[in-house]
Amino acid sequence: MSLEITALDAGYGPVPVLRDVSLQVNANEAVAIVGSNGAGKTTLVRAICGLSTPTSGKICFDGQDITYHAGHLRPKTGIAVVLETRGLFGELTVSDNLRIAEVSGINVARPAGFQHFTLEDVFNLFPVVREKKDTRVELLSGGQQQMVAVARALLLQPRLLILDELTTGLAPKVVQEILLALAALRTRGMSLLIIEQNIKLAATMTDRAYVMSLGKVVYEIGHGGWEQALADDVLTKAYLHG
Numbered sequence: 001m002s003l004e005i006t007a008l009d010a011g012y013g014p015v016p017v018l019r020d021v022s023l024q025v026n027a028n029e030a031v032a033i034v035g036s037n038g039a040g041k042t043t044l045v046r047a048i049c050g051l052s053t054p055t056s057g058k059i060c061f062d063g064q065d066i067t068y069h070a071g072h073l074r075p076k077t078g079i080a081v082v083l084e085t086r087g088l089f090g091e092l093t094v095s096d097n098l099r100i101a102e103v104s105g106i107n108v109a110r111p112a113g114f115q116h117f118t119l120e121d122v123f124n125l126f127p128v129v130r131e132k133k134d135t136r137v138e139l140l141s142g143g144q145q146q147m148v149a150v151a152r153a154l155l156l157q158p159r160l161l162i163l164d165e166l167t168t169g170l171a172p173k174v175v176q177e178i179l180l181a182l183a184a185l186r187t188r189g190m191s192l193l194i195i196e197q198n199i200k201l202a203a204t205m206t207d208r209a210y211v212m213s214l215g216k217v218v219y220e221i222g223h224g225g226w227e228q229a230l231a232d233d234v235l236t237k238a239y240l241h242g
């Protein structure tokens with residue numbers, strides 16, 4: 001698995017947001033994108049997922065140029081996302097929400113050795129999702145819905161899972177549960193791109209990071225660089241400028 005973004009510009013209609021963004025996520029990596037409100041993190045996620053069209057630059061997945069591929073093809077490519085707006089069907093049960101993804105994920109071609117996720121796998125990762133499987137999603141708490149959203153993304157059989165602010169507003173205990181689940185995913189060889197406001201949490205979840213401000217990548221935290229970065233005021237400055 002490799003995701004390579006080169007010199008990407010993207011925005012909303014005539015309003016530019018991302019400017020010259022380049023980054024990579026490699027096989028078995030967990031990478032964070034951090035930055036203040038409005039820095040452009042979600043805009044970047046939307047571009048990676050084909051939900052917005054870049055104005056220039058390139059997005060490659062496993063060497064294939066997917067910049068202008070339609071968003072609905074991303075799961076087939078191997079990319080799944082949990083957006084800030086979770087996009088679940090509230091009036092359907094948890095099981096029905098999961099089944100929709102399961103069907104979409106059934107026929108995707110994956111490399112030899114790829115461990116497909118079953119319903120049982122996602123129930124084991126998130127026991128509360130099993131407990132609530134017959135409940136309508138709109139009756140679940142925010143944290144429970146977030147777990148359903150991750151479970152659903154996993155049933156699309158992604159090789160890269162993108163999580164946009166998954167932990168926002170969750171109780172510490174639920175955050176811990178999610179951290180454990182993410183650690184389990186990494187042992188299966190899945191790559192993660194995690195958008196996270198809480199940099200301490202980002203540091204525990206990922207190997208390295210990109211810091212965004214005003215639509216640009218302004219700082220990079222390399223492998224093993226989190227500790228230094230947390231002590232470093234470059235990060236604080238990037239946030240203050242955001």
Ligand SMILES: Nc1ncnc2c1ncn2[C@@H]1O[C@H](COP(=O)(O)OP(=O)(O)OP(=O)(O)O)[C@@H](O)[C@H]1O
Nearest residue numbers: 012015017035036037038039040041042043044197
């Ligand atoms: N639908 C939209 N139409 C026009 N402008 C938008 C839209 N969504 C976001 N923007 C603008 O794009 C910029 C970047 O927003 P974006 O949502 O990517 O930031 P973010 O880093 O994800 O912030 P947050 O941490 O608050 O989620 C902001 O200036 C915002 O006003």
Ligand SMILES: [Mg+2]
Nearest residue numbers: 041042043084
């Ligand atoms: Mg956002």
